[in-house]
């Protein structure tokens with residue numbers, strides 16, 4: 001697969017087949033992704049992968065610790081402004097339309113959102129850890145590592161969904177995994193084989209065109 005094709009083919013998959021991902025395959029994916037760039041080659045990332053009983057324990061932790069207002073906690077800045085507000089609204093509406101869950105059906109939407117905390121049925125969950133002392137730069141570098149995992153996985157037929165929703169459970173997760181004093185869990189990721197028949201996986205989110213995001217000077 002060409003890199004440009006992979007960039008277009010990678011999507012967030014939110015329904016998985018139960019088929020397991022062998023440890024050796026996950027290791028291969030991480031082995032490929034670890035060549036992601038980072039400023040000063042700091043490689044400011046660490047990953048904890050869970051499957052089987054370890055994954056079930058995290059799902060149980062989520063059930064026991066999720067706050068009552070989980071559906072109202074967002075990882076975006078408050079009062080999101082344009083064009084970001086409309087972009088976010090659009091992808092959300094498109095996703096729920098595929099599932100035939102209207103805006104008024106708050107309980108239905110929350111139920112779907114809660115599938116996040118079961119990794120959408122994926123056999124593997126990843127948690128990305130960064131040292132709290134790191135700055136904006138290193139956070140961006142961690143993102144490069146995550147995208148590299150997504151692409152290395154895709155090449156091997158393995159789908160993913162990045163999951164910042166796990167940020168709601170940062171404190172109990174840190175205790176559960178026993179991460180270092182100075183570390184924090186940034187984000188999760190579901191990894192597995194896509195359920196191709198699931199309507200939610202037909203979602204193809206739009207992107208702003210090049211002229212909207214780029215300026216060409218001196219060409």
Ligand SMILES: Cc1cc2nc3c(=O)[nH]c(=O)nc-3n(C[C@H](O)[C@H](O)[C@H](O)COP(=O)(O)O)c2cc1C
Nearest residue numbers: 010011012014091116161162163164165166187205
């Ligand atoms: C860092 C990061 C965190 C994300 N967290 C979640 C999440 O918690 N739950 C979810 O369903 N999607 C999550 N997403 C997926 C985005 O909604 C998705 O990437 C975006 O809508 C574009 O769609 P695409 O990935 O299918 O191209 C996350 C994406 C990124 C990059």
